[in-house]
Amino acid sequence: MKFAYFPGCSLHSTSSEYDKSFRAVCAALGIELEEPKKWICCGTTPAHATSRLLGAALPVKNLRIMEEQGMTEVVVPCAACFSRFKCADHDIGKDPQLAADVAQAIGAEYGRTVKIRHPLELFLREDVRAILRQKVARPLAGLKVACYYGCLLTRPPEVTQFDDTEYPMSMDLLLRDLGAETIDWAYKVECCGASLSLTNSDIILDLTRKIILDAKARGALALVVACPLCHVNLDSRQFQAEEKYQTRLEMPVLFFSQLIGLALGLSGKELGTDKHLTDPSAILSAVQA
Amino acid sequence: MGHLISGRRSVPAFRTEVEARAGCGVLACFQCGKCGAGCPLQEHLDYSPSQIIHLIRLGQEETVLASKAIWLCASCETCTTRCPQGVDIARVMDAARSLAFDRRVPSAVPSVPSFYKATRANLMKFGRMFEVWLLASLKLRTGDITKDMDLGRKMMAKRKLNLFPTWNRVWETRAIFKRVARIEKERAAERAADTQSGSGSAGGAAASPREGGPGNASGGGNS
């Protein structure tokens, strides 16, 4: 099994542990990943918020790069990149004027031949799921976690075509397969504030605190995420929320790929769990015990 | 919360410009308020998403472009997903801020357009995000030098920030930015000509819901 792999900017920097753990898990499962050569940034909010055309052109440019390199199916772990790719592809499919403008902007016609997938979709494919079940070396029994999907994986549903838009279960099912217990909670698809992180961190800290407190109140030992922006806001800014609200949150935040890796018997170091700003050792020792 | 209506004019040109930029109409809105009810930013906004939609319908350009709401919207798509009338509110928010951005309207949340500018400049320089450069240039633009120093230090210690950039398709990226600006200018001129000749305010077409077919997606302009 082989897929194109678009890590995006965050997985090469602030969330390198997501990149590392996803690659390690794929290697363990015999899934081959190939990064397109010289991809560029998807443009994220500063592109789509200032120009609909630019917001579509940058993702389509990347899809065109992959098409040129003979790739047909791409896995995009960053929920923000995933959303930008899906949106751009959807919009040029629906709006011929936009499609023509995009073609002019990138100086090429893109044939819409590359399928866009989030890794959660990949791991829930029946064939992959079967391999995964077979290879579980260390079931996550006794681990009670809250799966946090955030905003962009499931919204808007006609664009992302991914899971239930208000109450997704894909990550829950995946982790339950591995033996973990996942909780029913209220903030599954609430927004963490995403791109306001750098400019309005006060708002972010408020949202971070609310999300973590709900998970905590329902007995979750950790939050599990599938997006590098969520991870920065929930893990890396958690100490700021604790300082601001004079409270102890102490909620480890892991990428779902790290939990898969732990279940497969990989070590924390191989999965980059030493990179988090909020200490995840409680989870690591619970799994390894 | 301020008064909804200020000034006396009601200008459809503003509405149609926003609709064209959003690729979606706003006339289908029946003010149920569901978009605001689910907005995670609601308590931080001066106008709720439904009020912004209504202000746009009323042609209240100054109020919309001077609002905090258009800059604080986090593009989470909750409103768009839940709107019973198929109004793509998240895109309308984008359209309004892109208009304010292009016209250099002083922002009620200046750090946000500064962040957009810094990121766009970053992409034209490197082709990908180079966070250290971005953070430095954001600090210079906003003048808030000490913000997030604690976070930056911790991330550095964990080696979560690259110290050196990579350069990827910089010339191609710049060319995309340039061509986008040129195409948008052409489209804006076409819309202006349409409005003057009176054919551009076919708001009915633009008001169809977001899944109403490709005709809808071109908004009220350039038909």
Ligand code: SF4
């Ligand atoms: S935009 Fe949609 S959800 Fe918001 S008030 Fe109008 S009809 Fe209701």
Ligand code: SF4
């Ligand atoms: S997209 Fe913007 S306006 Fe809509 S719910 Fe999210 S933050 Fe609120």
